Structures are given as structure tokens and as C-alpha cells.
Amino acid sequence: MDFNIDKKGNHTLISITTEKLDTKIAPTLKSELVLVSGNGEKNIIIDLSNCRYCDSSGLSAILVANRLCKNAEGKFVLTGLQEPVERLINISQLDTVLNITNSVKEAEEIID
Numbered sequence: 001m002d003f004n005i006d007k008k009g010n011h012t013l014i015s016i017t018t019e020k021l022d023t024k025i026a027p028t029l030k031s032e033l034v035l036v037s038g039n040g041e042k043n044i045i046i047d048l049s050n051c052r053y054c055d056s057s058g059l060s061a062i063l064v065a066n067r068l069c070k071n072a073e074g075k076f077v078l079t080g081l082q083e084p085v086e087r088l089i090n091i092s093q094l095d096t097v098l099n100i101t102n103s104v105k106e107a108e109e110i111i112d
Contacts, residue, residue, distance in 0.1 A: 002016065002018040005036065013047060016046065020052070021085075026061040047104055059094065078101075
């Protein structure tokens, strides 16, 4: 598995364990996000600390998570951005749409 899903008290933490969030893992990630949301979870944190590359399919998975949380009136937080991924998110102007933090702890504080 290219990511870990950890159900916490009032949120689910998804940690990407591979260096690339791309077409290889994005479809599986999207499916898992839909399952997590379908199980009633409305707060999701995605940790990209290990991720050094993200393509359009990875961005799409991130946006799916954001939309699912928004539709459930919950919160989505992206954390642990490496510089190349952060640059892509800034260029895409998603930094104006997404909650982004430097650490999982900060992300959890936004949700609590």
C-alpha cells in the first residue's frame, strides 16, 4: 500500500508513504477517500511529508478529499508539503482554497 489510513478520534489521517502522488496511486487513494467519507468521516488530513512529487492526478485526489469533507460539512487539511509539491499547489492556486499546515499536530488543531 502506498499510503496508511489511521482513524483518530474526530478525523482520519491519511499518510502518503511513497515519494510520488501520481497516476499509480491516485485512483486507489480516491477510492479510499470515498470509502472513508461514506463511513461517516467528515474530517480528513492528508500528510504528504514523504511525497516529493505530485502530478495532476494527485492534485485531483486532493481535491476529491476537499470536496468530500466540504459536502459533509467537515474539514480537510493538507500537511507536510515538500517544496516541489508546495510549488505545484501554489502555481495551481490551490493554496487559496485548501487548509495547509506544516505538521499533523497543526492540522489536528484546525479540526479540533
